[in-house]
Amino acid sequence: MYPTERKQTVLAKLCPPNDRTVREVAAEEGISEATLYTWRRQARERGELYPDAGTDAEGWSARDKFAAVMETAAMNESERSEYCRKRGLYPQQLAAWRLACEQANDWADDRRKDLAKQDREQGRQIKELKRELRRKEKALAETAALLTLSKKARAIWGEDEDE
Secondary structure: OOOHHHHHHHHHOOOOOOOOOHHHHHHHHOOOHHHHHHHHHHHHHOOOOOOOOOOOHHHOOHHHHHHHHHHHOOOOHHHHHHHHHHHOOOHHHHHHHHHHHHHHHHHHHHHHHHHHHHHHHHHHHHHHHHHHHHHHHHHHHHHHHHHHHHHHHHHHHOOOOOO
């Protein structure tokens, strides 16, 4: 329905340095918000970076941040600076995102180790509780047996239970 050039022009308004919201662009261009969201989603699926609304880099999704890190990984400092200027970023933000990406695997490994430790602890607690339950069941069975024997003994000797 809309030409590709028109879509790209409209979507560019969502990116830095404009950083306009979908609502603002939709009102200005006379296009429904749903259409703009669809265009942005389709562009993201093609690998293009379109941050969520906001005047800072915090509007970027994790996927877009990772894509930005990947795009700039092989760039030298001047190319990276140019990239950041186009996108309304600071090189420090990009460096922080890169560090976060690098540490993501460490975090996942640490989380896995913590979960394994919790599982071992819970397994130990379960064993302990089962052992305690068996002990109490044995004690209860013994008490029930003694009570039954006591009643039978009274019945044999003819003693009243009220005494």
